[in-house]
Amino acid sequence: MTGTRELKGAIAGLLGFAAAEEQVLLTATTSTPAGTSARAGTPRNWAAVPVVAHNTEFKAQQVHRLRAVARGRVPEDFAEVDHASAAVYLGYAAQRADQVAADSNRVTGDLIAGLALVGDDDLLDPSRNPWLHGRRLWLQVVVRGFWHPTGHLADYYLAHAQPDRAVALAAHGLATASYLGARRGARDGRLQPGLRPGARGPARRRGRQRPRHARAQSGTARQGRHRA
Numbered sequence: 302m303t304g305t306r307e308l309k310g311a312i313a314g315l316l317g318f319a320a321a322e323e324q325v326l327l328t329a330t331t332s333t334p335a336g337t338s339a340r341a342g343t344p345r346n347w348a349a350v351p352v353v354a355h356n357t358e359f360k361a362q363q364v365h366r367l368r369a370v371a372r373g374r375v376p377e378d379f380a381e382v383d384h385a386s387a388a389v390y391l392g393y394a395a396q397r398a399d400q401v402a403a404d405s406n407r408v409t410g411d412l413i414a415g416l417a418l419v420g421d422d423d424l425l426d427p428s429r430n431p432w433l434h435g436r437r438l439w440l441q442v443v444v445r446g447f448w449h450p451t452g453h454l455a456d457y458y459l460a461h462a463q464p465d466r467a468v469a470l471a472a473h474g475l476a477t478a479s480y481l482g483a484r485r486g487a488r489d490g491r492l493q494p495g496l497r498p499g500a501r502g503p504a505r506r507r508g509r510q511r512p513r514h515a516r517a518q519s520g521t522a523r524q525g526r527h528r529a
C-alpha cells in the first residue's frame with residue numbers, strides 16, 4: 302500500500318459495512334409491533350436498540366481519540382462497560398430507535414473523517430502514543446468500528462434464534478474485508494479478518510455455543526466487562 306491511503310480506504314469500507322448492518326437490524330426490528338420477540342430485550346438478552354446504541358457510544362469514544370491524536374494530545378481514558386449491569390442496559394434501552402439510527406450514521410461518518418485527520422506515523426507506530434500500550438491506532442479503529450459492532454450484531458442474532466443470520470453476517474464481513482484488500486495490510490501491520498482482539502459481548506459472557514463461522518467473526522470469549 303502507498304502510505305496509509307489504501308489502508309484508510311479499506312477501514313472506511315469496513316466501518317461503512319458495520320454501520321449498514323446496524324441500520325438493517327434497526328429497520329427490521331423497529332418495524333415489528335411492540336412487545337414482539339424481535340423488539341423485546343433484557344439486561345441478559347439485549348434488544349436491537351441498546352446493541353446499536355452501545356456500538357455507537359464505542360465508536361464515538363474512538364472519534365474523540367482520533368481528534369485528540371490529530372491535535373497532539375492524550376485522549377481521555379474511558380471506563381469499561383459492564384454488559385451485565387441492568388443500569389447500563391436500561392440507559393441504552395431508553396433511547397429512541399430513530400435517534401439511535403441517526404446517531405449510528407453520524408458517528409460512523411465522524412469516525413471516517415477522524416481517520417483522515419491522523420498522520421501515517423500515528424496510525425502505524427504505537428510508540429508515538431504510549432496510551433495505546435503497544436497497540437496500533439489503526440487496529441483500534443477497526444476493532445471499535447468493525448469487529449466490535451459486528452460481533453454484537455452476531456450476538457443479537459444468536460440470542461434471538463437467528464443463527465443463520467449470524468453466520469451470514471460473519472461470512473459477509475470476511476468477504477467485505479477481502480474485497481477491500483484488507484488482507485494485504487500496510488507496512489508493519491496487517492488487517493486480518495477473523496482476528497478481533499479484545500471484544501466481548503453479552504452472548505460471550507453467558508458462554509453460549511456459537512456456529513463456527515460466527516465464532517470466527519466475533520473473536521475471543523471473555524467475561525463481563527470490555528474495553529479496547
